[in-house]
Amino acid sequence: MTQEDRIFQDTNRAKDFSFDERVASVFDDMISRSVPFYSEVQRIQSDLIVEFLPEIDGVVCDLGCSTGTTIEHILKHPKCPKTAKFIGFDNSSSMLDKASAKLSPAVAEDRVSLQIADLSDLPVLPASNVVILNWTLQFVRPIGREQLLKSIYDALLPGGVVFLSEKILSDDPSLNRIYIDHYLDFKKSQSGYTDTENQRKREALENVLVPYRLDENYLLLNRAGFTRIDTFFRWFNFACLIAIK
Numbered sequence: 617m618t619q620e621d622r623i624f625q626d627t628n629r630a631k632d633f634s635f636d637e638r639v640a641s642v643f644d645d646m647i648s649r650s651v652p653f654y655s656e657v658q659r660i661q662s663d664l665i666v667e668f669l670p671e672i673d674g675v676v677c678d679l680g681c682s683t684g685t686t687i688e689h690i691l692k693h694p695k696c697p698k699t700a701k702f703i704g705f706d707n708s709s710s711m712l713d714k715a716s717a718k719l720s721p722a723v724a725e726d727r728v729s730l731q732i733a734d735l736s737d738l739p740v741l742p743a744s745n746v747v748i749l750n751w752t753l754q755f756v757r758p759i760g761r762e763q764l765l766k767s768i769y770d771a772l773l774p775g776g777v778v779f780l781s782e783k784i785l786s787d788d789p790s791l792n793r794i795y796i797d798h799y800l801d802f803k804k805s806q807s808g809y810t811d812t813e814n815q816r817k818r819e820a821l822e823n824v825l826v827p828y829r830l831d832e833n834y835l836l837l838n839r840a841g842f843t844r845i846d847t848f849f850r851w852f853n854f855a856c857l858i859a860i861k
């Protein structure tokens with residue numbers, strides 16, 4: 617059972633945000649209160665993902681899988697083939713411990729495996745039908761992003777897809793300001809985070825979460841080899857992209 621996220625009520629919290637044990641212990645609460653339409657995105661994304669899974673031996677890699685919520689959603693989808701295999705990667709062992717508990721029956725049946733790995737220095741991915749990067753590329757150092765997307769492109773089978781969800785910037789500064797203000801309002805109203813908590817989290821995420829503009833993310837995907845790209849969901853400064861090989 618996930619605890620309620622009150623991490624930024626604590627004044628002693630170290631400055632830089634990190635996915636440590638303390639964040640992992642409240643993460644499901646934190647992300648569902650911090651990413652607008654988080655569960656709806658999981659729902660519609662899994663509807664899309666099953667369209668790209670073959671009847672037998674499909675492979676899905678979730679990079680930055682955190683506590684395994686996305687894999688759990690797909691596994692529970694009525695159209696998810698029973699032979700599909702899932703591999704979750706993350707560089708936080710605390711997150712993977714939570715994922716392993718959440719997904720334990722599927723791990724026991726060998727449908728899911730979890731691997732500790734840094735996305736800046738990823739082992740070669742298996743040939744995959746689907747690769748997911750949900751709110752994770754934004755945490756990878758900008759210099760490593762293109763190479764990561766290239767290795768995803770190489771790992772995808774023909775017709776395979778990458779799902780990329782990110783916090784984004786607008787190229788119009790005044791719209792950017794408005795979007796961020798509405799995002800802060802969202803966090804206050806939907807979740808009860810105070811202005812102080814929001815401000816502290818914002819400072820902790822500075823230089824840790826580095827968002828790109830939507831067109832910059834399209835360009836990165838283009839450079840990696842993808843030409844068929846679409847935005848299937850957007851809410852102000854959050855966007856979810858699909859790109860087909």
Ligand SMILES: C[S@@+](CC[C@H](N)C(=O)[O-])C[C@H]1O[C@@H](n2cnc3c(N)ncnc32)[C@H](O)[C@@H]1O
Pocket residue numbers: 635647679680681682683685686705706707708711733734735736749750751752755756
């Ligand atoms: C915002 S969370 C992702 C949420 C998750 N995909 C979901 O849909 O619930 C970002 C995750 O990426 C992981 N992460 C960040 N930088 C990473 C890196 N360089 N290598 C591997 N994992 C990383 C973090 O540990 C964290 O679990």
Ligand SMILES: O=C(O)C(=O)C[C@]1(C(=O)O)C=C[C@@H](O)C=C1
Pocket residue numbers: 646647650651751783817818821825
């Ligand atoms: O930008 C913020 O304030 C956020 O809370 C965003 C965000 C994200 O997009 O990953 C940052 C960290 C948490 O993992 C959950 C949400």
